[in-house]
Amino acid sequence: MDASVTTLYAALVGNPNCGKTALFNQLTGSRQKVANYAGVTVERKEGRLVTPGGHPVRLLDLPGAYSLQATSPDEDVTRAVCLGEHSSEPRPQLLICVADATNLRLHLRFVLEIRQLGVPMILVLNMMDEAERRGMTIDIKGLAHELGVPVIPAISVRTGGAARVLEALDAPLPAPPPPLPEGADAHVEVRRILAAFVSSEDLREATLADRLDHWFLHPVIGPLILLIVLFVMFQTVFSWAQPIMDSLESGVAHLGVLVGSLLPDSMLRSLLVDGVIAGAGTVIVYLPQILILFLWILALEESGYLPRAAFLLDRIMAAAGLSGRSFIPLLSSFACAIPGIMAARTIQNPRDRLVTILVAPLMTCSARLPVYTLLIGAFIPQRTVLGVLGLQGLVLFGLYAVAILSGLIVARVMTRGTASAEHPLLLELPAYRVPSLRNLAMGLWQRATIFLSRVGTIIVTLNVLLWALSSFPAPPAGTTGAAIDWSLAGRIGHWMQPVFAPIGFNWQICVSLIPGLAAREVAVSALATVYALGATGDDAAGQLTPLLSAQWSLATALSLLAWYVYAPQCLSTLAVIRRETNSWKFVAGTATYLFALAYGAAFVTYHVARLLGGG
Numbered sequence: 182m183d184a185s186v187t188t189l190y191a192a193l194v195g196n197p198n199c200g201k202t203a204l205f206n207q208l209t210g211s212r213q214k215v216a217n218y219a220g221v222t223v224e225r226k227e228g229r230l231v232t233p234g235g236h237p238v239r240l241l242d243l244p245g246a247y248s249l250q251a252t253s254p255d256e257d258v259t260r261a262v263c264l265g266e267h268s269s270e271p272r273p274q275l276l277i278c279v280a281d282a283t284n285l286r287l288h289l290r291f292v293l294e295i296r297q298l299g300v301p302m303i304l305v306l307n308m309m310d311e312a313e314r315r316g317m318t319i320d321i322k323g324l325a326h327e328l329g330v331p332v333i334p335a336i337s338v339r340t341g342g343a344a345r346v347l348e349a350l351d352a353p354l355p356a357p358p359p360p361l362p363e364g365a366d367a368h369v370e371v372r373r374i375l376a377a378f379v380s381s382e383d384l385r386e387a388t389l390a391d392r393l394d395h396w397f398l399h400p401v402i403g404p405l406i407l408l409i410v411l412f413v414m415f416q417t418v419f420s421w422a423q424p425i426m427d428s429l430e431s432g433v434a435h436l437g438v439l440v441g442s443l444l445p446d447s448m449l450r451s452l453l454v455d456g457v458i459a460g461a462g463t464v465i466v467y468l469p470q471i472l473i474l475f476l477w478i479l480a481l482e483e484s485g486y487l488p489r490a491a492f493l494l495d496r497i498m499a500a501a502g503l504s505g506r507s508f509i510p511l512l513s514s515f516a517c518a519i520p521g522i523m524a525a526r527t528i529q530n531p532r533d534r535l536v537t538i539l540v541a542p543l544m545t546c547s548a549r550l551p552v553y554t555l556l557i558g559a560f561i562p563q564r565t566v567l568g569v570l571g572l573q574g575l576v577l578f579g580l581y582a583v584a585i586l587s588g589l590i591v592a593r594v595m596t597r598g599t600a601s602a603e604h605p606l607l608l609e610l611p612a613y614r615v616p617s618l619r620n621l622a623m624g625l626w627q628r629a630t631i632f633l634s635r636v637g638t639i640i641v642t643l644n645v646l647l648w649a650l651s652s653f654p655a656p657p658a659g660t661t662g663a664a665i666d667w668s669l670a671g672r673i674g675h676w677m678q679p680v681f682a683p684i685g686f687n688w689q690i691c692v693s694l695i696p697g698l699a700a701r702e703v704a705v706s707a708l709a710t711v712y713a714l715g716a717t718g719d720d721a722a723g724q725l726t727p728l729l730s731a732q733w734s735l736a737t738a739l740s741l742l743a744w745y746v747y748a749p750q751c752l753s754t755l756a757v758i759r760r761e762t763n764s765w766k767f768v769a770g771t772a773t774y775l776f777a778l779a780y781g782a783a784f785v786t787y788h789v790a791r792l793l794g795g796g
């Protein structure tokens with residue numbers, strides 16, 4: 182490549198959900214999140230590429246915006262970059278304006294607004310596959326001539342679908358487009374352009390979507406469908422994963438036995454067997470469940486169903502003093518509170534945004550799944566109720582439901598029940614789409630990598646640390662009983678225990694709570710290590726599930742479940758709250774209210790369970 186070639190600095194702009202990020206990923210080979218609803222990208226993302234002609238390009242993916250009159254924090258980034266007012270980004274040399282070819286009636290308005298900026302631009306007509314399928318024809322040449330900018334068709338979800346965009350990046354920068362004539366009305370312009378260059382679309386598609394919407398948005402049947410979807414989701418998390426989990430579990434147990442038998446009784450053996458294998462091994466077992474949960478989330482995200490659910494829940498959100506706009510941030514928090522809290526940037530009203538951020542940690546993130554499953558597996562019998570429903574899946578569903586309900590109640594308290602002042606939900610209902618297998622597979626692969634790298638890094642590290650704290654100082658020679666009782670971790674656990682005794686926690690749970698602050702899953706691996714080290718006989722390699730069901734009371738297990746529904750057991754979430762609200766006060770407030778709720782809920786659960794005979 183010619184070293185003297187200067188890097189072109191270009192930015193992708195356009196309405197939400199037109200496929201900017203899909204195009205960005207396609208052009209730069211990145212793996213940014215793509216989903217079928219408005220407001221997926223909330224931060225600017227940067228990538229690099231080299232065109233076929235050897236020109237280096239620095240490309241910016243921006244949050245979608247409906248206009249340059251930004252109203253929410255995510256749109257504000259786009260506005261600032263386009264106008265050259267961003268604090269750290271220079272003004273792009275080229276704006277790549279992306280529009281959904283099937284929805285030009287809406288998207289052309291923003292194109293015209295961008296065109297007014299007088300910056301070199303190209304217009305990418307994305308989703309040409311959809312347009313074609315619907316029998317639309319677009320006079321691309323005519324459109325380019327009319328707008329005075331290059332117009333390029335693209336299919337960003339297909340390999341090679343962005344080839345023409347790459348070619349366009351090789352061409353010399355286009356001249357800035359001519360401004361609209363003085364006094365021209367954008368609405369009128371859009372209508373005129375559509376009439377001249379775009380054939381009206383086939384109506385069959387619209388009828389199908391209408392029919393689906395009729396059921397999905399039905400005031401009675403709609404919520405019922407949503408409930409069934411969620412129900413089936415939690416049932417499958419258990420039933421589909423079970424066989425794979427069983428074999429993984431026995432694989433890990435065998436590995437522990439094998440390593441244990443190969444090495445002489447030593448510190449190294451204990452480190453490997455009790456620290457690494459018992460620790461990381463117990464968490465890895467949950468991979469199938471986490472993937473099944475994500476398979477559902479990804480499929481729902483791609484199908485276009487989520488904004489419909491948001492629409493359905495608008496009234497429920499209103500009861501909590503929020504608007505339907507808080508739904509997607511809260512829903513994203515089921516994967517992980519961090520992207521959920523960031524997605525709150527799409528909310529314009531500052532009060533709504535703050536409340537959404539503060540209740541997001543209550544939504545059940547996927548890291549709680551191992552804790553829930555471990556305890557459910559150990560204490561809830563594998564029975565079916567009403568003929569078809571698995572009891573374990575039902576309990577899991579219940580835990581999620583309690584968390585959601587609590588979130589709504591907390592939001593209501595925080596908003597004091599006053600109605601949201603958020604602009605009425607200008608919710609764009611995206612097209613329904615059958616999720617592509619390739620996208621699903623890629624999404625799952627990404628989740629699996631994230632999970633395994635968490636296990637391989639933070640979870641193993643914390644567990645080895647915990648192993649060390651649980652093994653040293655070693656007991657004086659000649660003592661009988663478990664060495665862990667003499668260790669630092671053992672002492673900390675015993676020291677913490679009086680505080681947690683009223684909610685039924687034993688000292689082993691207390692020990693696991695501390696590393697569990699860094700990542701919730703670690704609580705599970707930490708319990709495995711603590712119990713493995715605490716074992717005096719040969720049962721050290723035993724599996725955690727039967728061990729817990731033998732040693733804990735049902736009341737303790739339920740109390741720990743209640744604790745994990747609420748406890749702010751994740752430092753990264755608190756760090757993101759600090760970043761997004763720019764205030765330590767809110768971090769302290771959130772941590773306090775969550776810990777108080779956790780302790781209170783665990784207390785009530787523990788004592789009620791004991792009264793009912795679960796002690």
Ligand SMILES: Nc1nc2c(ncn2[C@@H]2O[C@H](COP(=O)(O)OP(=O)(O)OP(=O)(O)O)[C@@H](O)[C@H]2O)c(=O)[nH]1
Nearest residue numbers: 198199200201202203216220221222245308336337
């Ligand atoms: N059929 C089809 N679907 C596409 C195409 N490009 C993107 N999509 C889908 O359109 C949806 C939106 O894509 P994104 O890339 O997330 O859209 P975005 O413009 O980045 O959206 P925001 O970040 O919310 O502004 C996703 O479901 C994509 O899979 C395309 O060319 N054809």
Ligand SMILES: [Mg+2]
Nearest residue numbers: 201202221222
């Ligand atoms: Mg995006």
